[in-house]
Every structure is written in C-alpha cells, then in structure tokens.
Amino acid sequence: MQIKINEELRSYIEPLTESEFQALESSILGEGCRDALVLWQDVLVDGHNRYKICQEHGIPFKVTENTSFRNLEDVKLWMIDNNLGRRSISDYQRGVLALRKKEIVRARALELAAQAAAEDAAVAPPEGEEAAPKKSTVMPLASREDIARAARLSTATIGQIEKIQKTATPELVEAVRTGTISINAAANVASLSEEQQLAAVAGGKKELQKAAREVRELRNAGRPAKEPKEAKAPPSADYGHQPTEVDELRAENNALREKNAALLAEITALQLRISELVNA
Structure with missing residues (x-):
C-alpha cells in the first residue's frame, strides 16, 4: 500500500x-x-x-x-481525543486541542440545526392541524465548561488560551508553547500592542514576566479602592523579598473575590429596590 x-x-x-x-x-x-x-x-x-x-x-x-x-472532521476529532489522552503534552497544547474540538462540534451542531429546520419547513402539516413536536436530534453546543473538562483544565485557563489565540503575536504564542512564559502571564501580555509584545518576547523570560506584572498592576489600579484591613505585615516585608508571580496571582484572586462579593451585594440591593417600587 x-x-x-x-x-x-x-x-x-x-x-x-x-x-x-x-x-x-x-x-x-x-x-x-x-x-x-x-x-x-x-x-x-x-x-x-x-x-x-x-x-x-x-x-x-x-x-x-x-x-x-x-469524513475529515471525524479524523480530526479522533486525532484530538487521541492526543488529549496523552500525558506528555502541555496544558497549553491541551487547551488548543480542546478549543479545536469545540469549533468542530459547534459547526456540526449548527449544520444539524439548519438541516432540521429545512426538514420541518418541507413537511407542512395538513390544514387546520398543528405539527407534532419533534424530538431534537441536534448536537448541543460545547460550553466552556465542557471544553475545560475535556482538556482537564480550569475554565479560567481555557479563557486565557482563547485570548492568547485571538490577540497574541506568533512570537508570544511560541513563548508560551515552549514554556518560556506561563499561560496566565501570556494572556496578560497578549492585551498589549503588537509592538509591545514583540519587545517583551525579544527581552526574554524576565522581560515577559515584567510586562505581565505591569499589565496586572495597571488593571488593578483601575479597580475601586478597598478599605485597608488590619493585618500582619507579610514575611516579604521583613526580609526585603520581592513579590513573586504566585503572590501577585493570589492577591489578584482575593481582589476578584472581594469585587464579586460587592457586586452581589449591589445586585441584592437593586432587587430589593425594584420589589419596593413594584409593590408601592
């Protein structure tokens, strides 16, 4: 052969x-x-x-x-699932493959929906009778949760990989693919202009990390100021230790949690006000 x-x-x-x-x-x-x-x-x-x-x-x-x-789509889906089952591929590769699967599944679902609509339009019920409801055979669209589950990643990581694919330069993609920069940091750098991304990549790992940190700091600066809390100084304050990327991510995570709690409280207050106006 x-x-x-x-x-x-x-x-x-x-x-x-x-x-x-x-x-x-x-x-x-x-x-x-x-x-x-x-x-x-x-x-x-x-x-x-x-x-x-x-x-x-x-x-x-x-x-x-x-x-x-x-068909070729069946082949691609098999290739994706076969490689997602391997341990040797990186998280970024897993995310890329899972997102490719999402696009194939989405395209198939839309195609089946169009076919079902065409069949329903072609078979008209007798005059005066209503068409019997048909059981849907359309494939469900893959959600971000489904994609994350297939890749064994978090939905946040899948979102970051989507951002990298949409806005990152090829040079930045290569940096995250080879492990020079983390997925999270690359997603931050991907929000910069093409020129800024290229400059960061050219500067190597330290410059990429610096660019990612500056993006996070700029984003955090645009958030509402929080009331200071009484707390013990972190160990880094005693030993002159510079915050690591893990420290910054933890701080960003805490900030998002607090912002989410504030938004939930605001929503509750608005719902109460709406209820009072309706019942007035």
Whole structure:
C-alpha cells in the first residue's frame, strides 16, 4: 500500500520538539516501531514522525486502518481525543486541542440545526392541524465548561488560551508553547500592542514576566479602592523579598473575590429596590 500524507493532518497536531524527535528516533532504532500507524483508507492519520523515521532508516512497521471515519472532521476529532489522552503534552497544547474540538462540534451542531429546520419547513402539516413536536436530534453546543473538562483544565485557563489565540503575536504564542512564559502571564501580555509584545518576547523570560506584572498592576489600579484591613505585615516585608508571580496571582484572586462579593451585594440591593417600587 502506498501511504499518502495529508499536509493538513500532518500539521494539525503540535509538532515534536527536536529533543522529543531525537528521543523517539533513538527508541525506534533500538527497539523497532512497536506501535502501528493509523490510516484512513490510504491516508496517514497517526504516526507521521514514526513513519518518517522508519522510511529514513529502512525499519519495518505495521499499519491499521480505522474504518469508522466518515469524513475529515471525524479524523480530526479522533486525532484530538487521541492526543488529549496523552500525558506528555502541555496544558497549553491541551487547551488548543480542546478549543479545536469545540469549533468542530459547534459547526456540526449548527449544520444539524439548519438541516432540521429545512426538514420541518418541507413537511407542512395538513390544514387546520398543528405539527407534532419533534424530538431534537441536534448536537448541543460545547460550553466552556465542557471544553475545560475535556482538556482537564480550569475554565479560567481555557479563557486565557482563547485570548492568547485571538490577540497574541506568533512570537508570544511560541513563548508560551515552549514554556518560556506561563499561560496566565501570556494572556496578560497578549492585551498589549503588537509592538509591545514583540519587545517583551525579544527581552526574554524576565522581560515577559515584567510586562505581565505591569499589565496586572495597571488593571488593578483601575479597580475601586478597598478599605485597608488590619493585618500582619507579610514575611516579604521583613526580609526585603520581592513579590513573586504566585503572590501577585493570589492577591489578584482575593481582589476578584472581594469585587464579586460587592457586586452581589449591589445586585441584592437593586432587587430589593425594584420589589419596593413594584409593590408601592
């Protein structure tokens, strides 16, 4: 069988780093290609790196065909689920794959909804009779919670990855992909202009962290001032320790909790006022 390479499928999953590829090559040279390559008819679906290594070194390999695929979308969904089940991929990669799955599921749901509407319009009930309610067969749209569950991440992290994908420069995306900057910090830097992002990436890890910290501080400065609380000085005040990113995230989390509590109190007061006006 002549195996075909579909470039869209080959590049659909995050490529291996140079060190990962070398480790895989060493394993195959020493132990052979133990896992079978997965095909869709004669198109390679899973095992592009193994296939390349085996071809270069003349190493035999096995293939298996998945006959459940109906179209390219089925193939992509299988590739996503297959890679989400692996432990070696990063949180960012998990989020990207889960968001890709969300788009496929959403597109299918909208397509099915359009088909169902067209079928309902084509089958008109007899005059004077109402159409019997039909049980919906439309796929539900994937919520952010569903996507987070599939990726084994928090909904907040999924939101940050969405922001990175929408507004981050390719250079910033590469920085978070390689672990130079955290997802949370990258989402903050992604709110800057393209020029500012490029400058931060060019400055390396420290400059990226500094840019992320400045964005957080600027955002916090725009929030309403809170009443000071009596509390013991943090240990960092005694030892001249500079706040770490974890300290800043904890502070931001506490600020958001307090803001949320204030908003809930405001909503309750407004609801009470509405009730009083209605009953007046």
